[in-house]
């Protein structure tokens with residue numbers, strides 16, 4: 001099902017949880033809704049599910065306004081952070097539960113439950129109670145229960161936050177696999193950017209109820225729309241230093257560090273990803289680059305992290321381990337063009353070529 005938000009606002013008295021959201025989610029995509037605590041992620045999901053009513057604006061499924069449709073008529077499967085399984089029921093009874101009030105014949109219901117259980121790889125656990133399952137298995141039951149209704153939209157609100165790090169990685173890959181097998185349009189809420197980048201077709205970043213950017217993970221990483229998005233994606237994070245742009249030249253504290261064909265800007269934030277620095281090798285590199293003193297150098301197998309100062313700000317560069325750079329050395333550094341981002345100092349919006 002294709003989803004479209006049309007200037008949707010959800011307000012609780014004076015708190016505007018979601019502010020004029022304009023967003024389209026194509027059919028069959030896995031979308032991660034990402035942002036800091038309180039930015040409106042859950043509210044957006046609850047409005048989609050029909051649990052909250054938009055204060056203004058609309059929600060459309062395949063271009064049909066569903067704003068007035070009750071939750072049970074929306075064809076949505078929902079999975080929450082605390083899977084909320086029924087402790088007194090078996091796994092099978094838990095999965096069957098959503099079908100109970102739907103007049104699905106018993107045989108048919110059991111077939112569908114088995115199919116959902118197989119998809120989630122818990123068909124060997126049907127007779128167990130939730131207390132006899134691991135966290136990851138409980139999460140699979142919750143997903144199977146959401147899928148048994150054959151939803152056209154699957155909503156997952158931080159479904160992995162109760163799991164340990166290793167299981168989280170395993171389960172996020174499982175969610176991707178299940179989503180690709182069912183092709184159900186899925187919205188996955190998380191505040192873990194790495195998790196979001198690794199599984200989604202599209203990222204949607206929100207801040208204070210306002211949509212910041214919607215794009216594929218790679219596009220968003222390479223072309224962040226503003227300073228907030230640039231800082232939000234990437235680990236280790238992007239380096240940010242204050243500087244200026246004049247005549248296509250980028251300056252940090254009077255030091256010309258790179259060129260970019262963009263408009264002049266007296267006060268700008270210059271963002272450079274850690275992998276965006278290179279040690280100058282060729283004569284041309286050396287002419288183009290600038291000198292820095294390495295404060296500290298960490299060799300970590302394949303990569304080396306260099307720490308140095310840029311315009312009085314400590315920055316971090318990740319380069320391939322080769323040569324023999326030591327702490328205290330002076331080296332010439334070049335900035336890779338596609339890893340350099342410039343943001344207006346007042347609006348914090350990206351200045352593009």
Ligand SMILES: Nc1ncnc2c1ncn2[C@@H]1O[C@H](COP(=O)(O)OP(=O)(O)OP(=O)(O)O)[C@@H](O)[C@H]1O
Pocket residue numbers: 012015016017035036037038039040041042043044191
């Ligand atoms: N029922 C409610 N009544 C009043 N305010 C609410 C209600 N639900 C959410 N809010 C407020 O709306 C804002 C957005 O909340 P929401 O739960 O959507 O955030 P979130 O992005 O899901 O955060 P988290 O990552 O912590 O789950 C917050 O400021 C929150 O306090």
Ligand SMILES: [Mg+2]
Pocket residue numbers: 041042043157
């Ligand atoms: Mg939430």
